[in-house]
Amino acid sequence: MAHSTTRAGRGTGPFDRVSRREQGYNMRQVDQFLDRARQYYDGWDPSLPPVTSHDVRTVSFDPARGGYDPRAVDSALDRLEDAFAQRERDELIAQEGEEAWLTRIGRLSSVLRARLHRAPGDRFRRPSHRNASSYNVQDVDALCGELLNYFEQDQPLSVDVVRRAVFREAKGSEGYEENQVDAFLERVVELMATIE
Template sequence: MAHPTHQAGRGSAPFARVSRREHGYNMRQVDQFLDRAREYYDGWDPALPPVTSRDVRTVAFDPARGGYDPRAVDSALDRLEDAFAQRERDDLIAREGEQAWLTRIGRLSAVLRARLHREPGERFRRPRHRNAPGYNVQDVDALCNELLNYFEHDEPLSVDVVRRAVFREAKGPDGYEENQVDAFLDRVVELMATID
């Protein structure tokens, strides 16, 4: 169970922490990443390596006993990713015009929709090995159907539904290959964070 903390400031943690017996996120790694992202976003040091919305989406932290509550950190990272995605969109429009941005999201959307239009059960590869873990085909296809309605019929769908999607496990050919599904959903989140 997470323990509440005081407001962030000198001598206090910016996130709730899990109990000393539980594993949370390594606090030093989280703090360093967020400091670096904040400095880059605010433009404090132009010599810093860039931080992108994809960097925020894919960052991973080591587990640590008594670390930050992963739910609190993940929620903050989602908001940060959205802010970076919006800024990247605005920067692209300022540099190259709105048509360049529309062309870019149009291409990505076309690629994603092409996969979504595949027959249920055929949207992703099956694991090669008989006992390899995979994602339950029906669970993944159900989310794909929601995404198709979002992209083509303007049905409401929060990007957080995609970020938090959890699928039952399936073995070997009974499931979809996890890496391929994850890569696809990563691109979906990238697009949704940009256009929402």
């Protein structure tokens, strides 16, 4: 859905905002999360609870009229996640050596590739409830094909393609269970952000 945006006023925040009639992200929640992430990343306050790339990837904000433009915030969060993933990789290598990092990504890659090698149409569970929302099987399998080419044929694929993947809706067992597909793609993003 296209959003009309207005330039954030001086001192009101770092992102464009949607119009007053549209729903954006709650500005206070976005500002608080980004401030906490910045303080943790910069080491300003070691007593702060840690912020990880997983936290950045899974954070959500309440809708708010006239709030921050979700596209702008999501784009910033993608860059922040990449920075945290890179730092986590560097810290693991510094503490345990490059072999430990390679072992970790090798294990994750093996698990992900095993699912990708399943037959099209059988890669994920089907919802048990007849009217449950599900993802179009062909759409999901098409992305799985691209991922297989990325992991095994060194075909280029941006992590943002996976982050922004949208699938047509299906009903019940006509499609794949949404939660299982989402959890799988979250792990794919985790791996891609670490190795890119």
